[in-house]
Amino acid sequence: MQQTVERDSALSTEGDAIEPLTDAVNVIRRRLNRVLRGKEEAIELVLACLLARGHLLLEDKPGLGKTTLAKALAQSIGGTFARVQCTPDLLPGDVTGFNVYNQRTQQFEFRSGPVFSDVLLADEINRATPRTQSSLLEAMAERQVTVDTVQHTLSRRFFVIATQNPVDEHGTYPLPEAQLDRFAMKLSLGYPGREDERLMLQDALITSDESSVADEEPVLEAGQLDALQHAVAQIHVDAKIHDYLLDVGEATRRHKQVILGISPRGLLTWQRIAQAHAFLEGRQFVVPDDLQQTARPVLSVRLGVEHGNALPIVAELLEEVPVPAYQAPARS
Incomplete structure (x- = not known):
């Protein structure tokens, strides 16, 4: 596999509607490689997972840039970002949303949960109980959730990045096969190389990770990710x-x-x-x-x-x- 950050000649697709988007994919590639240095191969697989309408499981140690990667990806595609810290007391409604009674209108109103985002980071998913883990099953497979017999449609761009710590297994609930099969792939980022960590330290003197991600302009406009995903399906x-x-x-x-x-x-x-x-x-x-x-x-x-x-x-x-x-x- 070619380990290049930018492929000027890549992504040549048939159709005038797709060609303008090929440069945008290269911009996203460069941006993600900037926030996650030295992980070009992993970035290619993350992009492949997104373009294939899949979901991603990251099994790695804490502090390796998983949250930063998810935020940068959401910002690049012009999508909303939500994060769920999975714990044993997390309830399914905390993920999908729930109905509350409005005394003024005397009607139940739906309060949407974090799954109603474009990119959802489910941090340490194996610390959530099986009941809460299963609440993500319908969302990941069907891009919809059912609350009190009412179906609610999620974003067409809905993309889950779930993490789990392979070292600390105390208080965890291993994901069942049915849940694992909803993930398109599993990656382990690993530690960056010494020079990549040096550049990361130097960058931190100029600007914080949070501001560098949050201040970036979206690369894709509404509907463009759909067009790219459709092009992938025609390969x-x-x-x-x-x-x-x-x-x-x-x-x-x-x-x-x-x-x-x-x-x-x-x-x-x-x-x-x-x-x-x-x-x-x-x-x-x-x-x-x-x-x-x-x-x-x-x-x-x-x-x-x-x-x-x-x-x-x-x-x-x-x-x-x-x-x-x-x-x-x-x-x-």
Whole structure:
């Protein structure tokens, strides 16, 4: 995978309506790489997750820039940002919203919760109880919530970034498989390199993280993210790519250390993530490399394995399953 922050020639898409947006994606890419230094590959995957209409699970230690990343992303797409600190006493209504009785009008009024935002940061999601975790299930899958039998539609741009701490497991409730499968991918940012941390310290002398994010102008206007996501959905996927997807999917279900292989919904998610990856690489078609570069974050969140770490198994499967010989389609 090419580790470049800016691709001037990338994102060439058919249609006059999409071409003006390709520069905007590069601006967002540069902005996110500025607030999260030294994590170019992770930024590409975050953007792919957003463009694929997925949701993101970040499993990492505290203080590595997860909140800053979420705020910068929301600001860049011109969306609203909300944050929920998940604790054992957090109630489902604290997330979705609830009805209150107005004595003046003698009617119940709906008070919307933080899910009625464009980018929701669910911090330490595994500290919330299963009941509260499940309140996010409908929101993530259907982009709607039901409160007292009434359905409320969420933003079309609704994007969840959930975090969990892999070190401190006291007082946590592991996410069930049904909830994990709603996330398109799982990432771990890790510590930045020494020189990247040096630049971060130098930047802090000029301006605070909060002001540098909050003062930025939105990059995208209303409807433009929808247009980009629609363009991603039109990326060509060849029959050979489908066969490769199916081969890897079947291999996950046969592996002796895998208790739960990838589901059909997981294959659909992986295909869309691969389309988004191809789009960010400036192609109109998916190649096997798009699947291989996104396999670890996509499969690691949805494979049930005996010892909890799916990454070695994913690497093994990618080595074992034959990669198809693929020739790029001719331009029409």
